[in-house]
Amino acid sequence: MKVAIAGAGAVGRSIARELLRNAHEVMLIERKPEHVEPDAIPGATWVHADACELSSLESTGLEQCDVVIAATGDDKANLVLSLLATTEFGVPRVVARVNDPRNEWLFDESWGVDVAVSTPRMLAALVEEAVTVGDLVRLMTLRKGANLVEVTLPDTTALAGKPVRKLELPRDVALVTILRGGRVIVPQPDDPLEGGDELLFVAAEEVEDELRRAVNR
Structure with missing residues (x-):
């Protein structure tokens, strides 16, 4: 997969190293x-260009990329790049960094943003996930209005001992993972639920x- 990352600061470089x-x-x-x-990152191709200027981006071959990551420290620049990547270069997937949570909307x-990543919101969500039992915690916003959400079942849950198939989920919801202690469980219809289970949904x-x-009935 070919990925373009705009912004070669600490965040952009860290993402580049992981992808490489x-x-x-x-x-x-x-x-x-x-x-x-x-x-600094010899495995990457480095390009001196302004990610907010169409003429500058045209020289980068952005249209050949599968993913563009707008990772600069400027929300305005990240939005402009996201729009250009989608509308002018037809990039299939755009991920954008949100620096100021007030701009997340x-x-x-x-x-042109498929996935928005807000570090402050993610950290807050992880704190909530660590201390919240029985309520829904949004971990990440995915493309097209779907979210990755988590619920930790209380020890006294009425669902304890019942199979996954008895969990009456609404439309447009999928249970993707059950975290139980140190285990990651791919849920099957007959798998029993337990108090303390962390359920991850795409909803x-x-x-x-x-x-x-549905999970608190």
Whole structure:
């Protein structure tokens, strides 16, 4: 997979290293010439270009990329790049970094964003996930209005001992994983649920309230 990352700061470089370790082809796009350091990540292709200027991006071959990651420290730049990547270069998937949580509402399909990643929100969600039992915690927003959400079943749950197939889920919801102690369980219809289980769902935003009621009945 070919991935372009705009912004060669600490975040962009960390993402690049991880992708390279997983055998992906990585191009780093950086506006400031003093930050273009090919020796820092020799496995990546480094390009000096302004990710907000169409003429500058045209020289990068962005249309050949499978994924674009807008990882700069400027939300405006990340939005502009996301829109250009989608509308001008036809990139199939765009992931954008949200620096200021107050701007998160902008990072949607109207700006060409498939997945928005807000570090403050993710950290807050992880804290909630660690201490919240019985309530729905949104971990990440996925493309097209679907979210990755988590529920930890209380020890006294009425679902204890019942098979997964008895969990009456609303439409547009999928149970993808059960975390139980140190185990990761791919749920099967006859697998029994237990108090303390962490259930991870992919759910459409509009049915989250129904899902909350389903796991707390």
